[in-house]
Amino acid sequence: MRPAFSVIFLTTLIGAGQGLFLALYTGQLYAFFDLLPAQDSRSFYAAGSAVSLAFLGGGLIASFFHLGHPERAWRSAAQWRTSWLSREVIVLPAFMGMVLLYGGAHWFGWNTPLFELPGGRHVDPTLILGAVATLLCFMLFVCTAMIYACLRFLQEWHTPLTVINYTLLGGASGFVLASAFSAIAAPQLPGFYAGWAIILTALAFLGRTASLVRNARLRPKSSTRTAIGIKHPHIVQKSPGAMGGSFNTREFFHGKSRAFMRAIKPAFLLTVFVIPLTLLAMGMANPSMLGAALLSATFILQYLGLLAERWFFFAEAKHPQNLYYQCVS
Amino acid sequence: MTQLALIIDLNVCVGCSACVTSCKEWNTSGPAGPLSDRNPYDADPTGTFFNRVQTFEVGEFPQTETVHFPKSCLHCEDPPCVPVCPTGASYKRKEDGIVLVDYDKCIGCKYCSWACPYGAREIDEQQKVMKKCTLCVDRIYSTTLPEADRRPSCVMACPTSARLFGDIHDPDSVVSRAIRENGGYALMPEWGTQPANHYLPRRKTSITIHKDQLVRADNPLKIDGKLPKPAKQEPTLDDVTSW
Numbered sequence: 336m337r338p339a340f341s342v343i344f345l346t347t348l349i350g351a352g353q354g355l356f357l358a359l360y361t362g363q364l365y366a367f368f369d370l371l372p373a374q375d376s377r378s379f380y381a382a383g384s385a386v387s388l389a390f391l392g393g394g395l396i397a398s399f400f401h402l403g404h405p406e407r408a409w410r411s412a413a414q415w416r417t418s419w420l421s422r423e424v425i426v427l428p429a430f431m432g433m434v435l436l437y438g439g440a441h442w443f444g445w446n447t448p449l450f451e452l453p454g455g456r457h458v459d460p461t462l463i464l465g466a467v468a469t470l471l472c473f474m475l476f477v478c479t480a481m482i483y484a485c486l487r488f489l490q491e492w493h494t495p496l497t498v499i500n501y502t503l504l505g506g507a508s509g510f511v512l513a514s515a516f517s518a519i520a521a522p523q524l525p526g527f528y529a530g531w532a533i534i535l536t537a538l539a540f541l542g543r544t545a546s547l548v549r550n551a552r553l554r555p556k557s558s559t560r561t562a563i564g565i566k567h568p569h570i571v572q573k574s575p576g577a578m579g580g581s582f583n584t585r586e587f588f589h590g591k592s593r594a595f596m597r598a599i600k601p602a603f604l605l606t607v608f609v610i611p612l613t614l615l616a617m618g619m620a621n622p623s624m625l626g627a628a629l630l631s632a633t634f635i636l637q638y639l640g641l642l643a644e645r646w647f648f649f650a651e652a653k654h655p656q657n658l659y660y661q662c663v664s
Numbered sequence: 665m666t667q668l669a670l671i672i673d674l675n676v677c678v679g680c681s682a683c684v685t686s687c688k689e690w691n692t693s694g695p696a697g698p699l700s701d702r703n704p705y706d707a708d709p710t711g712t713f714f715n716r717v718q719t720f721e722v723g724e725f726p727q728t729e730t731v732h733f734p735k736s737c738l739h740c741e742d743p744p745c746v747p748v749c750p751t752g753a754s755y756k757r758k759e760d761g762i763v764l765v766d767y768d769k770c771i772g773c774k775y776c777s778w779a780c781p782y783g784a785r786e787i788d789e790q791q792k793v794m795k796k797c798t799l800c801v802d803r804i805y806s807t808t809l810p811e812a813d814r815r816p817s818c819v820m821a822c823p824t825s826a827r828l829f830g831d832i833h834d835p836d837s838v839v840s841r842a843i844r845e846n847g848g849y850a851l852m853p854e855w856g857t858q859p860a861n862h863y864l865p866r867r868k869t870s871i872t873i874h875k876d877q878l879v880r881a882d883n884p885l886k887i888d889g890k891l892p893k894p895a896k897q898e899p900t901l902d903d904v905t906s907w
Contacts, residue, residue, distance in 0.1 A: 659735060
């Protein structure tokens, strides 16, 4: 497949935004159970929600560049019964709305306790809004990944690992972002977030490696024989039915050399997993290093790596229609 | 239930591409707007087509056979491109099984083209909507065209009648009989899309003739041998007698 940059930016930006929101809410839950010091509503939760919304909004804007008719984008909410893309189109704005409400509730101090839990803890509206947003956040991960995982003949994508990896990579990216954000807004928390970022990045590394190993061992179900229905071991295409290429030759081939494909894999493995893990581990070992500079650099580096990772995710998939376009006449 | 479909006979297709040009001509001039091209008369010409004829070489020299392979939307009975469409622009008609795109609803996200294993859908670079074979829905239900012309234009154009058109759910139709009697098959059956269009395979046409069939072995009265044999100068038997 030819990777579309609009989709690469959409999936990586909303992944980081979703992860950041999850990090904020995790922090609030920890504080709720007195495991972490409580943070300022405005400068931490509301500001953090704004950063999260900026990433989500950036992703949403990027997605419009993928459309031939962006002015008709509203129609795409229609087929939510069957289409994962349609479901994503509904869940993304819903999630953004809930993050806005969550951030707004923190900003305006809507923390009048609604009811009391047995332990004497007071549940306020922000906690409820955050829980709903968390649910939507995971639904969004599933919707985004299922857009690709539901296509059964794109065998590289048709696996639960796709959903797992989208969730873990988004979470890892968001928690690294949260650690960088907290280095500015909540000086007690970078260590907490960096710890979670290490766990999520390590899990994402496992998941992504598993999918790389799986995809390297895949045997394509379709062949030229099933494509044209002639059972002969030796079939060569002589003409694809077009001289100057067509949509089919542009959309489904990434057009990069084998050397490039070989190089990008270690490149993203290093920048998404190895280097960020090393930097975060160094920071954990020596907390004085866990400053905004190191953590921001880690986030930016990992984000750039995720762009490469997502590029590779799309480029790696071999569409069966390519069997009809094996030569240029 | 009706399921209209094309049957393509690879045994007689000669790869002339008349179906391609005829399809393009009809569908670029219709009320749905043109099938846009880029650089049509220049270097790197490219454009939107519903139908293309591809060529494959089967076997190794000298035992090779050239197979011309017309490829268009197969109007699957379980089309994977339809449920993924977020707007409902892609749909399968209940009444005749044709898979169509509503160009006014399509947002050009190309997701349906990813969901089609056959590469049957092509985006129109100018109109920015997805296009595909309509089985000439504007011809076959036309009320103004002569009755004989109410067939897809590729079928009309084919000089060797390699393309048949009809309802594959009607067991007595020409297309059902062709599938049944000539080993019609579907493409990429492994994905369970149940394409409505079928292909008829290459067939070897031959009869066996034994030597004794070349002369009249059964001539029990030996009449052939007793016929008068006129001399070379004399008029032939045909000239003088009516037998």
